[in-house]
Amino acid sequence: MSPDYYLILATILFTLGTVGVMVRRNALVAFMSIELMLNAANLAMVAFSLARGGLDGQVATFFVMVVAAAEVVIGLSIIIVIYRTRRSTSMDAASLLKL
Amino acid sequence: MNIATPTFEWLQLAPVLTVLLVACLGVVVEAVAPRAYRFVLQVSLVVLGLLAALGFLAVNYVNESVGILAEGAVALDRPTYLIWGALLVFGLLSILLFAERKLDNGVSAFAASAASIPGSVSETDSSAARHEHTEVFPLALFSLSGMMVFASATDLITAFVALEVMSLPLYLLSGMARRRRLLxxxxxxxxxxxxxxxxAFFxxxxxxxxxxxxxxDYKAIDAAVFTPTYGHGLLLTGAALMAVGLLFKIGAVPFHNWVPDVYVGAPTPVTGFMAITTKLAAVGATARFFFVALGADRWSWQPLLAAVALVTMIVGVVLALTQTDIKRLLAYSSVSHAGFILVAVVGATVATTSNYTSSVASIIFYLLAYGFATVAAFAVVTMVRDAAGEANDITSWAGLGQKNPVIAAAFAIVMLSFAGIPLTGGFIGKWEVFTAAWQGGYSWLVVAGVIASLIAAYVYLKVIVSMFFAAPAEGVSVGKAGLVTLVPVGVGAIASIYLGIFPGPVMDVVTAASIFLR
Structure with a gap:
């Protein structure tokens, strides 16, 4: 099996995620974009795993999913605290720390 | 189907496991111990746990047990011993700062209740009730265990999981300051x-x-470099994306934007903790990945890292010149130090004793010198206070030498070590780093590094001059700190001098640890 198409799709997803983090000003949406980037990597690993034989890549995705879940817990708690304080999750509002 | 039982070297991995276990015990303490006892219990757990971990490490070191452990996930070799030891020592010294309660009228530097809205009734109530987050101690230990694994991982999955275990607690810790909570x-x-x-890039x-x-597996990647099945572009792209993740954690330009903001916003003890320990772990992991997995392909990555090192040094010192806040100044100084460390990473050459690419010894020595100075510097930052808490503006540090000569002298020593003035650890560290790069054929980088250190010296000397020769600032004093702050200050300052005057013994140990096991 050639992993090419999967790799192209994964790259597109990853790029979309990166652009999302950089362009969107809502912390929640930015955070969702980061999850998209992680899943793009998952897709690439599963495809490579199939192409190269061996289960390493597929096992790795489980690790990534667990890590992503932990990240959600931490991330949402930080975003919620910010939201409670400022009544907004806009990242432009968070601008006390500038040069 | 026959599944073999995985081997797990309990004794060799005991230092990491102890830190993890103590962190879990800390969580149990939070759950079962009455509020009044938690603080004492947590602090004693941290101190005893980290000392026990150091003890296990010492036992293994004396037994000279080295090897690839846990089914090829973690390498216990000479550099690992030094990095683990340094992480434990610096971790202990900086977590001690978390326990300081004398400076701020009997409360710690952490918010009484991090979940309460700043300025709300619930915040006032929890402050009045003298609540505190003793969870910070287990969080720091979890992070420390992740760092230990990250620096010694020989497997990308292990490295990724360790990277997250090290980072996630730090995100929380940096949001828990008692004062200036919005920031x-x-x-x-x-x-x-x-x-x-x-x-995600990583x-x-x-x-x-x-x-x-x-x-x-790093070894398999190394082997694949010689017998490629896919195009080289795949490896280069992958390595470049991984480098983004690693360089971010090191705090190298152009991935340094978070450093000043997070260093300023986080509670100062946490800043001290992450300034040294994350840098140690990330540099260890970077060196291991590039030397072990990509050592055979070093012509591809060395020029790129050389460019990053150059920009990091220059941008770090130039922006440090313009800072008026001491924490921001130390943040940019830490960026420039990341550049100096990368100079050594770039300078990796094939050692004469073996066929492997390495410059680990100089990197570790630099990190030791930087670590002791950083621990002491941030400890002093917590002590200089005015009515509103820490006085971080550099103008309010004026005349500190008249107010408290001892603390000011200690701070001056670590600033001199940062600057790399002879007779301090920083000088020997820079010397080692530049020698490594010179031998690696990067003489232009050494010249740039020397120029950057000259500019950096001005930054640090400016602070020292203002501390000792300017008129004392009004309303700022050096707080009466407990032993938990004074010990890191003392150890950091004395070690900075010791490493500068008698580098021999440490150098011998470090030089013996010049090659990664693979």
């Missing part, structure tokens, strides 16, 4: 979003490297 929360958000994005790069090599 602190904002720092946590920035650190979290940028940090997880950099981890992960995607890892997927590509896996596609190239067909394995996550």
């Amino acid at each position: 602190s929360q904002e720092a946590a958000l920035k650190y979290f979003l940028l940090g997880s994005m950099s981890s 992960l995607f790069g890892m997927a590509l490297v896996y596609g190239y090599a067909g394995s996550f």
Whole structure:
């Protein structure tokens, strides 16, 4: 099996995620974009795993999913605290720390 | 189907396991111990746990047990011993700062209740009830265990999981300052979003490297460099994306934007903790990945890292010149130090004693010198206070030498060590780093490094001159700190001098640890 198409799709997803983090000003949406980037990597690993034989890549995705879940817990708690304080999750509002 | 029982070297891994176990015990303490006892219990757990971990490490070191452990996930070799030891020592010294309660009228530097809204009734209530977050101690220990694994991982999955275990608690810790909470929360958000994005880059790069090599194992990647099945571009792209993640954690330009903001916003003890320990772990992991997995391909990555090192040194010192806040100044100084460390990473040459690429010894020595100075510097930052808390503006540090000569002298010593003035550890560290780069054929980088250190010296000397020769600032005093702050200050200052005057014994140990096991 050639992993090419999967790799192209994964790259597109990853790029979309990166652009999302950089362009969107809502912390929640930015955070969702980061999850998209992680899943793009998952897709690439599963495809490579199939192409190269061996289960390493597929096992790795489980690790990534667990890590992503932990990240959600931490991330949402930080975003919620910010939201409670400022009544907004806009990242432009968070601008006390500038040069 | 026959499944073999995995081997797990309990004794060799005992230092990491102890730290993890103590962190879990800390969580149990939070759950069962009455509020009044938690603080004492947590602090004693941290101290005893880290000392026990150091003890295990010493036992293994004396037994000279080295090897690839846990089914090829972690390498216990000479550099690992030094990095683990340094992480434990610096971790202990900086976590001690978390326990300081004398400076701020009997409360710690952490918010009484991090979940309460700043300025709300619930915040006032929890402050009045003298609540405190003793969870910070287990969080720091979890982070420390992740760092230990990260620096010694020989497998990309292990490295990724360790990277997250080290980072996630730090995101929380940096949002928990007692004073200036809006700033602190904002720092946590920035650190979290940028940090997880950099981890995602690391992960995607890892997927590509896996596609190239067909394995996550560093040794297999190294072997695949010689017998490629896929195009070289896949490896280069993957390695570049992974480098983004690693350089972000090191705090190198152009991935340094989070450093000043997070260093300023986070509670100062946390800043001290992450300034040294994350840098140690990330540099260890970077060196191991590039030397072990990509050592055979060093012509591809050395020029790129050389460019990053150059920009990091220059940008770090130039921006440090313009700072008026001491924490921001130390943040940019830490960026420039990341550049100096990268100079040594770039200077990796094939050692004469073996066929492997390495410059680990000089990197570790530099990190030791930087670590002791950093621990003491941030400890002093917590002590200089005015009515509103820490006085971080450099103008309010004027005349500190007249107010408290001992503390000011200690701070001056570590500033001199940062600057790399002879007779301090920083000088020997820079010497080692530049020698490594010179031998590696990067003489132009050494010249740039020397120029950058000259500019940096001006930054640090300016602070020293203002401390000793300017008129004392009104309303600022050096707080009466407890032993938990004074010990890190003393150890940091004395070690900075010791490493500068008698570098021999430490150098011998470090030089013996010049090659990664693979």
